[in-house]
Amino acid sequence: MRNKVMIAVLILFLLTGCWDSREIEDIGIIMGIGLEKSEEGNVEMVNQYVVPSQIPSAHGGDSNKIPFQNISLSGDTLFQIIRNNSFESNRPPNYTHLKTILFSSSLLKSERADELIDLFMRDHEFRRTTPVFITEESVNDVFSTQPTKELFPAIQIKALSENAGRNFFIPENLSIGDMSKYISENKSFLLPGLKLEEGKILSDGAGIISSDTFQFLGWVDKSKMGGVRFILNDIKGGYINFSKEEISDGPLVLELKGSNTTYEVNVEDGKVIMHLRIEATTSLGEDWGNYRTHFREGWKEEIEEASNSRIEKSILEVIKLAQEEYKTDFLNLSNWIRIYQPDFWSQNKKNWNQVFAEMEVTVEAKTTITDFGTQNLK
Amino acid sequence: MKNTNSPIVDDLVRMIEGNDKVTVKTLMVQHSPIYVIYIASICNVNKIQEFIVKPLLDLNLEKSKETPVIQQLPLDHVVKVGQSDQMMRNILNGFTLLIENGNFYVVNTTKFSIRQVQEPVTEVTLRGARDGFIESMEQNISMLRMHLRTNDLTFQEFTIGQKAFTNVSVAYLKNEANPELVQEVIKRVENIQSDYISDGGVVEQLIENNPHSLFPEVHETERPTKVSNSLVEGRVAIFVDGSPSVIIAPATLNALFHSTDDYNFKWIPASMIRILRYFAAFISVILPAVYISLISFHHGLIPTDLAMSISKTREGVPIPSFMEALLMELTIEVLREAGVRLPKPIGPAVSIVGAIVLGEAAVTAGIVSPLMVIVVAFSAICSFTVADYALSLALRTLRFFLLLSAAVLGIYGLILAVFLLSIHLTRFRSFNIPYLEPYAPYYHKRWKDSLIRFKFKKRGGQSE
Numbered sequence: 001m002r003n004k005v006m007i008a009v010l011i012l013f014l015l016t017g018c019w020d021s022r023e024i025e026d027i028g029i030i031m032g033i034g035l036e037k038s039e040e041g042n043v044e045m046v047n048q049y050v051v052p053s054q055i056p057s058a059h060g061g062d063s064n065k066i067p068f069q070n071i072s073l074s075g076d077t078l079f080q081i082i083r084n085n086s087f088e089s090n091r092p093p094n095y096t097h098l099k100t101i102l103f104s105s106s107l108l109k110s111e112r113a114d115e116l117i118d119l120f121m122r123d124h125e126f127r128r129t130t131p132v133f134i135t136e137e138s139v140n141d142v143f144s145t146q147p148t149k150e151l152f153p154a155i156q157i158k159a160l161s162e163n164a165g166r167n168f169f170i171p172e173n174l175s176i177g178d179m180s181k182y183i184s185e186n187k188s189f190l191l192p193g194l195k196l197e198e199g200k201i202l203s204d205g206a207g208i209i210s211s212d213t214f215q216f217l218g219w220v221d222k223s224k225m226g227g228v229r230f231i232l233n234d235i236k237g238g239y240i241n242f243s244k245e246e247i248s249d250g251p252l253v254l255e256l257k258g259s260n261t262t263y264e265v266n267v268e269d270g271k272v273i274m275h276l277r278i279e280a281t282t283s284l285g286e287d288w289g290n291y292r293t294h295f296r297e298g299w300k301e302e303i304e305e306a307s308n309s310r311i312e313k314s315i316l317e318v319i320k321l322a323q324e325e326y327k328t329d330f331l332n333l334s335n336w337i338r339i340y341q342p343d344f345w346s347q348n349k350k351n352w353n354q355v356f357a358e359m360e361v362t363v364e365a366k367t368t369i370t371d372f373g374t375q376n377l378k
Numbered sequence: 379m380k381n382t383n384s385p386i387v388d389d390l391v392r393m394i395e396g397n398d399k400v401t402v403k404t405l406m407v408q409h410s411p412i413y414v415i416y417i418a419s420i421c422n423v424n425k426i427q428e429f430i431v432k433p434l435l436d437l438n439l440e441k442s443k444e445t446p447v448i449q450q451l452p453l454d455h456v457v458k459v460g461q462s463d464q465m466m467r468n469i470l471n472g473f474t475l476l477i478e479n480g481n482f483y484v485v486n487t488t489k490f491s492i493r494q495v496q497e498p499v500t501e502v503t504l505r506g507a508r509d510g511f512i513e514s515m516e517q518n519i520s521m522l523r524m525h526l527r528t529n530d531l532t533f534q535e536f537t538i539g540q541k542a543f544t545n546v547s548v549a550y551l552k553n554e555a556n557p558e559l560v561q562e563v564i565k566r567v568e569n570i571q572s573d574y575i576s577d578g579g580v581v582e583q584l585i586e587n588n589p590h591s592l593f594p595e596v597h598e599t600e601r602p603t604k605v606s607n608s609l610v611e612g613r614v615a616i617f618v619d620g621s622p623s624v625i626i627a628p629a630t631l632n633a634l635f636h637s638t639d640d641y642n643f644k645w646i647p648a649s650m651i652r653i654l655r656y657f658a659a660f661i662s663v664i665l666p667a668v669y670i671s672l673i674s675f676h677h678g679l680i681p682t683d684l685a686m687s688i689s690k691t692r693e694g695v696p697i698p699s700f701m702e703a704l705l706m707e708l709t710i711e712v713l714r715e716a717g718v719r720l721p722k723p724i725g726p727a728v729s730i731v732g733a734i735v736l737g738e739a740a741v742t743a744g745i746v747s748p749l750m751v752i753v754v755a756f757s758a759i760c761s762f763t764v765a766d767y768a769l770s771l772a773l774r775t776l777r778f779f780l781l782l783s784a785a786v787l788g789i790y791g792l793i794l795a796v797f798l799l800s801i802h803l804t805r806f807r808s809f810n811i812p813y814l815e816p817y818a819p820y821y822h823k824r825w826k827d828s829l830i831r832f833k834f835k836k837r838g839g840q841s842e
Binding site: 005009012013021022023024025027029050052053055057094096097099125127155 | 673674675677678680682685686687688689690692693694695698699700785787788791794797798801
């Protein structure tokens with residue numbers, strides 16, 4: 001008995017496989033990866049290394065030092081590039097702390113996204129939770145921008161979506177795991193977009209990846225992101241702003257407290273009719289119409305009505321963009337067809353983008369104002 | 379000197395006469411000799427003079443015809459004894475031997491020099507009795523009787539040691555202790571074959587079953603209240619003459635974590651502190667190992683900001699993290715040992731100054747990283763919360779074992795080491811009681827006094 005236990009324990013020690021200890025200061029922690037089209041026509045990869053000794057310490061020190069180093073190399077495969085980093089850096093790259101993967105739109109125009117992310121899915125060091133972004137700018141420029149509050153541009157990019165629950169024009173982060181899910185389900189999807197303006201990194205709409213080639217198709221402007229998020233039922237908060245011209249005694253802001261989208265799908269004569277019903281709960285966030293008569297019946301309904309038509313308009317705008325301009329379903333509406341009309345879906349999933357372009361979508365929004373704030377000045 | 383009838387007595391008298399520290403007095407009473415034999419340095423000579431010698435000389439002859447002369451002495455307890463080695467033992471225990479007509483009697487005239495009752499140095503409590511055991515077994519038993527007044531309390535006395543003997547007494551409550559346990563303890567005490575027993579700690583090691591284990595198989599204490607509590611729970615205590623530590627058997631890991639304070643304060647805060655103590659012991663064993671495995675194997679498991687700051691502080695440290703940890707652990711152990719050995723007034727000063735100055739200087743010199751100092755210092759402080767010193771020693775030794783496994787195989791090695799430890803502990807028994815009782819085996823009824831001490835029953839019984 002005792003011998004058996006000893007043997008079992010010994011085997012446990014021998015079954016460890018390839019295993020090596022490496023001190024934390026000897027590895028190159030990679031914060032961000034940027035992928036771009038190189039001048040030679042193949043892939044250029046930017047790895048953002050942390051330079052620990054340049055991190056400003058708590059008690060003062062020189063804050064002008066740049067705590068990161070970007071190593072940019074080109075090659076045919078990402079693996080080749082990563083290994084070739086050793087030409088320049090003695091620290092083996094370690095991707096366990098990877099915060100951001102940034103694609104340039106020019107690269108995704110000519111290369112397939114599913115091929116580009118193969119390494120990230122295959123290698124054990126990459127996490128499926130790393131968010132993915134797309135930009136029109138040069139990836140090198142984005143990664144060289146030193147943010148004011150964060151230390152690393154890669155972290156700044158990831159953190160941009162932290163307020164996505166308060167402002168629905170900012171897209172939620174898309175993790176590389178979700179991206180691979182869309183790819184294996186053969187769906188079009190949106191990658192959160194970025195742009196550079198006056199040396200600052202800004203969130204800027206989203207880029208469409210088509211399901212046909214998994215290449216970049218075009219942009220959804222940030223003003224349309226609200227509509228996108230209503231359709232995706234992804235609203236956690238946000239605001240609806242009415243200018244002086246849009247509402248009497250304006251400007252006025254409604255703050256979204258929550259919203260729920262319900263889907264209704266019918267098939268009539270081989271034609272899909274989809275009805276979206278949005279129920280939004282809002283509070284009166286700011287009202288410049290101090291002389292508004294609150295005793296007049298219907299003043300609240302007027303605002304609610306304005307909000308309804310605003311929501312409906314923003315949704316139809318996005319649907320139009322998807323159906324007419326890009327002819328691809330990046331809004332994941334196929335999901336609801338699959339759920340509500342499974343037979344129709346199984347017949348038509350092969351040419352779904354075509355069916356989608358001809359589908360009829362109607363929207364009905366219902367806004368309620370439940371809160372009016374603490375005090376009215378008059 | 380007139381010969382007695384028995385040759386044994388002649389031998390004894392001759393043996394003792396060779397030793398000039400032994401006093402032999404021959405008193406002629408009724409024309410026959412009475413020998414009074416004792417060692418003056420360990421006897422109350424005044425008592426002998428007043429209650430033995432003087433009455434013998436003044437004795438009224440007519441009165442003493444029927445009974446032996448010695449039985450008429452105004453003494454509390456006169457015992458008639460037989461064998462000569464027992465006589466010798468009695469003399470060495472401070473008794474006075476009286477010989478009359480070939481009959482041997484002993485009288486308790488013991489007066490060893492003993493220390494005052496003080497509060498034990500190693501076991502500090504905030505509330506409750508402050509008396510601590512001293513080197514005299516008689517006094518210790520009297521202290522126990524003060525705290526535990528019951529006629530259940532039973533003592534069985536033994537003398538062990540071949541070259542020089544030591545009195546050992548096994549105490550238990552007749553109606554509480556399991557007879558098998560009592561038999562087992564008595565058997566093990568009787569089986570001790572040793573030339574000389576210097577302290578309770580030696581007895582402890584001689585009655586242990588598994589001398590290779592790091593964990594203490596019995597509980598050692600200097601507090602009478604701890605002994606009385608344990609006896610009421612059905613445990614057995616072993617008193618060793620000449621040692622202030624009393625051994626309590628069996629010990630379980632659970633019981634070793636308990637402190638008498640736990641019972642003297644209200645149950646919710648007392649339980650909280652007890653849980654804290656378990657937690658601190660766990661941290662003290664595992665923290666350096668976890669730290670090492672995280673920073674040299676699993677960098678991805680550290681939060682990014684922390685990883686970067688660790689990486690920054692380790693930049694420029696010339697030695698690998700495992701050596702760094704070992705160096706700091708050894709330093710702490712040296713400081714601790716020095717603090718114990720140094721004379722009282724300067725001990726704490728040296729260890730505190732040493733720790734602060736050495737740690738600070740090592741960090742400034744860039745030999746170790748500040749985080750390592752935090753890890754090692756915190757785990758050392760955590761180990762001080764363990765109530766039992768023997769257990770604390772075991773945990774300190776274990777820390778090195780876990781550290782080594784973590785340095786070789788990372789978290790995987792650490793988990794393997796914890797496996798080994800669990801296997802050992804679940805198999806380990808103290809006097810046939812499983813060491814991890816009541817967790818493994820699972821006795822949920824005994825959980826009332828484990829991690830949490832439940833409130834006392836108002837209508838009798840220990841706790842509900």
